[in-house]
Amino acid sequence: MTQSTQTEIELLAEKEYEYGFVTDVEQERIPKGLSEETVRLISAKKEEPEWLLEWRLKAYRRFLQMLAEENEPTWANVTFPKIDYQDMYYYAAPKPRDELESLDDVDPEIRATYDKLGIPLAEQERLAGVKIAVDAVFDSVSVATTYKAELEKQGIIFGSFSEAVKQHPELIRKYLGSVVPYSDNFYAALNSAVFSDGSFAYVPKGVRCPMELSTYFRINAQETGQFERTLIIAEEGAYVSYLEGCTAPMRDENQLHAAVVELVALDDAEIKYSTVQNWYPGDKDGKGGIYNFVTKRGACRGRRSKISWTQVETGSAITWKYPSCILQGDDSVGEFYSVALTNNMQQADTGTKMIHIGKNTKSTIISKGISAGRGQQSYRGLVRIGPKAHGARNYSQCDSLLLGDQCGAHTFPYLEVKNASSTVEHEATTSKIGEDQLFYCMQRGLSEEDAISMIVNGFCREVLRELPMEFAVEAQKLLGISLEGAVG
Amino acid sequence: MTSLDATNERLRALCDAAEISGARDEAPLGALRSAGREAFRTTGLPHTKLEEWRYTHLAPLSNLTLELPIAEAPVDRALVEALATPVFACGLAVFANGRPRNELFGLPTGDVELLPLSAGSPVLGSLVDVKLHPFAALNAALLDDGVIVRIPAGAQVEHPIHLVFVSSSPQASLISSPRVVIEAGAGSHAIVVQDHVSVAGGRPHVTNAVTEVRVGENAHLELAVLQREDDSDIHIANLAVHLERDSRFASHVVTLGGRLIRNDLTAVLAGAGADCTMHGLYVGTGERLIDNHTLVDHAVPNGTSRELYKGILADDSRGVFRGRVVVRPDAQKTDASQQNPNLLLSDGTEIDTKPQLEIYADDVKCSHGSAIGRIDEEALFYLRARGIGAREARALLTRGFAAEILAALPGQPLGEALTADFVARFATGAEQ
Numbered sequence: 070m071t072q073s074t075q076t077e078i079e080l081l082a083e084k085e086y087e088y089g090f091v092t093d094v095e096q097e098r099i100p101k102g103l104s105e106e107t108v109r110l111i112s113a114k115k116e117e118p119e120w121l122l123e124w125r126l127k128a129y130r131r132f133l134q135m136l137a138e139e140n141e142p143t144w145a146n147v148t149f150p151k152i153d154y155q156d157m158y159y160y161a162a163p164k165p166r167d168e169l170e171s172l173d174d175v176d177p178e179i180r181a182t183y184d185k186l187g188i189p190l191a192e193q194e195r196l197a198g199v200k201i202a203v204d205a206v207f208d209s210v211s212v213a214t215t216y217k218a219e220l221e222k223q224g225i226i227f228g229s230f231s232e233a234v235k236q237h238p239e240l241i242r243k244y245l246g247s248v249v250p251y252s253d254n255f256y257a258a259l260n261s262a263v264f265s266d267g268s269f270a271y272v273p274k275g276v277r278c279p280m281e282l283s284t285y286f287r288i289n290a291q292e293t294g295q296f297e298r299t300l301i302i303a304e305e306g307a308y309v310s311y312l313e314g315c316t317a318p319m320r321d322e323n324q325l326h327a328a329v330v331e332l333v334a335l336d337d338a339e340i341k342y343s344t345v346q347n348w349y350p351g352d353k354d355g356k357g358g359i360y361n362f363v364t365k366r367g368a369c370r371g372r373r374s375k376i377s378w379t380q381v382e383t384g385s386a387i388t389w390k391y392p393s394c395i396l397q398g399d400d401s402v403g404e405f406y407s408v409a410l411t412n413n414m415q416q417a418d419t420g421t422k423m424i425h426i427g428k429n430t431k432s433t434i435i436s437k438g439i440s441a442g443r444g445q446q447s448y449r450g451l452v453r454i455g456p457k458a459h460g461a462r463n464y465s466q467c468d469s470l471l472l473g474d475q476c477g478a479h480t481f482p483y484l485e486v487k488n489a490s491s492t493v494e495h496e497a498t499t500s501k502i503g504e505d506q507l508f509y510c511m512q513r514g515l516s517e518e519d520a521i522s523m524i525v526n527g528f529c530r531e532v533l534r535e536l537p538m539e540f541a542v543e544a545q546k547l548l549g550i551s552l553e554g555a556v557g
Numbered sequence: 558m559t560s561l562d563a564t565n566e567r568l569r570a571l572c573d574a575a576e577i578s579g580a581r582d583e584a585p586l587g588a589l590r591s592a593g594r595e596a597f598r599t600t601g602l603p604h605t606k607l608e609e610w611r612y613t614h615l616a617p618l619s620n621l622t623l624e625l626p627i628a629e630a631p632v633d634r635a636l637v638e639a640l641a642t643p644v645f646a647c648g649l650a651v652f653a654n655g656r657p658r659n660e661l662f663g664l665p666t667g668d669v670e671l672l673p674l675s676a677g678s679p680v681l682g683s684l685v686d687v688k689l690h691p692f693a694a695l696n697a698a699l700l701d702d703g704v705i706v707r708i709p710a711g712a713q714v715e716h717p718i719h720l721v722f723v724s725s726s727p728q729a730s731l732i733s734s735p736r737v738v739i740e741a742g743a744g745s746h747a748i749v750v751q752d753h754v755s756v757a758g759g760r761p762h763v764t765n766a767v768t769e770v771r772v773g774e775n776a777h778l779e780l781a782v783l784q785r786e787d788d789s790d791i792h793i794a795n796l797a798v799h800l801e802r803d804s805r806f807a808s809h810v811v812t813l814g815g816r817l818i819r820n821d822l823t824a825v826l827a828g829a830g831a832d833c834t835m836h837g838l839y840v841g842t843g844e845r846l847i848d849n850h851t852l853v854d855h856a857v858p859n860g861t862s863r864e865l866y867k868g869i870l871a872d873d874s875r876g877v878f879r880g881r882v883v884v885r886p887d888a889q890k891t892d893a894s895q896q897n898p899n900l901l902l903s904d905g906t907e908i909d910t911k912p913q914l915e916i917y918a919d920d921v922k923c924s925h926g927s928a929i930g931r932i933d934e935e936a937l938f939y940l941r942a943r944g945i946g947a948r949e950a951r952a953l954l955t956r957g958f959a960a961e962i963l964a965a966l967p968g969q970p971l972g973e974a975l976t977a978d979f980v981a982r983f984a985t986g987a988e989q
Contacts, residue, residue: 484909
């Protein structure tokens, strides 16, 4: 590797987090610590019905049990000090003004924050002329949703989770916990007990959602855990594309983000879920940063349904995340496209699960890992073909690119096949940028910078092209900050 | 009490019995035996909650009431010739229920020395940690005797060294604990064949083998492990290899028989420039469960490893494969590849495969791949269009799938003999 390449890589390693500011808004918080009282208080603040409180309490008891049995997951290839679940705020909200009449009523400080993040809340400001309905979640609560009226005309429900609990309790009651039960895992149990808000989307039968739905998550308050819950339902023949983005201020302590996302696709429905995750990753020495412990799962319940996960993971001190698909309906399709970047002291253990239950179900997994600095990265995936999944098909590809001699890249795929008529393929490679590829490009007159940029770009392209156009811009900008920008 | 607990009790009792009858408990074996006993008493048998054993249930083992092989098994030259894979012109060593039968040892072994374990070897007990491998601990605790294969430095051994392990459980189920040490001296070249067979009839036999291999500088060793026991037998094997600078090692593990087979194969590339090849072929018929765990540990720079494990599963058989490739922080310029293709022939089969890369160095080239599928319909059509019957076409394609491993076996007669065995077993065992 030549001197200039070395410098590029060092440049990349030294790039600072640009969303690390704190917004000064009046906060309303529930005292620190986790107890039945906390759970009841959150539920009361949300004016929730009795059954939801009961559900939360069941989850809380399950969590306590898991905590007592020391069931905190330890199998992931990450290390971090034990989390004290009492030393944390479980609810923080911008102090409510009077009932929000319109977007203009949103706290100007918060609006300024989102503007700074490049998420205009005002409806007239449109990203590149394309309409995106945005639900903005600030710490624990949803602060604004745009384009609501326009969506409602088509029967699409999109907004904050707590609002949906009040307005569409029948839907919430039917689907909440139906994909990720409260007892699913340690962090899901915690989330189910204390989740404060999140987004809810419902697309009725035969409706193709005319615009991208988007949620922007922002952790602002100190020593706060963010526990949001997202539920998306696509009825028969519906289509929806959903985007989420996340940022957090720079702080010295670690903050916990334990979210749960549930997707339900009925016959012929399609859900496309894209994430650009850019939580604060901590500083160069690994001080601070978000623990991103997230459970995401989609159920392809109907025939010919499709769920597609696309993620660009560049932030967080630790990422523990496995967006999964349960391919229950015959001919259903699951997809997982991922770019994960770990730099400095970041650790990521991410991947997917594809559970094939129905006949002729198909899944594709494309995972690209880029490891730099002292970053450690693992792909962990499960492909399970059940005994009745005749003709099931899976293709997985996991590639890792190593930049620097102190980082690591690991692959832990599990393939469990119980049906002989299925076909499963898994491939993985790990290497540094190919010297011969560089040579080939440079021999044809490209500068070294351009050549590296081209190779890295090509390395991630399969995933980036899956992102909706408007989001790809942000994703590329993000990767650009850490990679393409540094080399190109 | 579960049946696994009961088996643990039983095995611990056997360990105690072996301790009491341990007349041979002098150095160097005494320390190994007591370390094994100690470790096994603490850990007991592994269970499916352990990641290493999550797909392998020991039910076929825990259903047996095991005894130690006290009496000499009736094994003679004629029986060995009938059972063993024909390897022409070779040095022969025969073990009955794990115990060497010197009267059946045959020449020529050339410069190679075949010694009892009591002769001592620095390799013995140094490559397999009994604390990490419960079955290796059990092997050490129940250790009777085994063999040290000492290949002197610079020796070019022309004929394969053929170690035949005959197991026989005529009345009660016996557990034998063969132990093999191979010392390949610097610059030597040799082929060693471990051939596991069993006497038909009787009760299910358990073989719990440990093999430790050190390949010296510039040495080249080919090791074939053939598991061809009776369909009711259980075979647990732990094979650990230590490769020194610029050495070459190739293993060929072929599993054709048995009820439950578990192989732990670990190769540490401890010297720069070492080259390791791991070949495996596992063939499942009936209710057989075959579990192969391999680990290639690139500890120093410039190592090369090639791993190819192929599986063919029919009837209600199950395959488990876990291949780990670890590249340590300093092991730059490592070139590692691993492949695990599997052919599923019937609906009752199951395969759980887990190829795994752990890379801590950046200037490396590592890849792994795994594929699971059935016989290609187009290939089948091609053959049938040329007048070959469906059954025969399937057999041809299955054989073709296995040929890559069988053809690479060291020594032509070995490859041919194994192919014949493969074809014979498959014709009778699997529904095509």
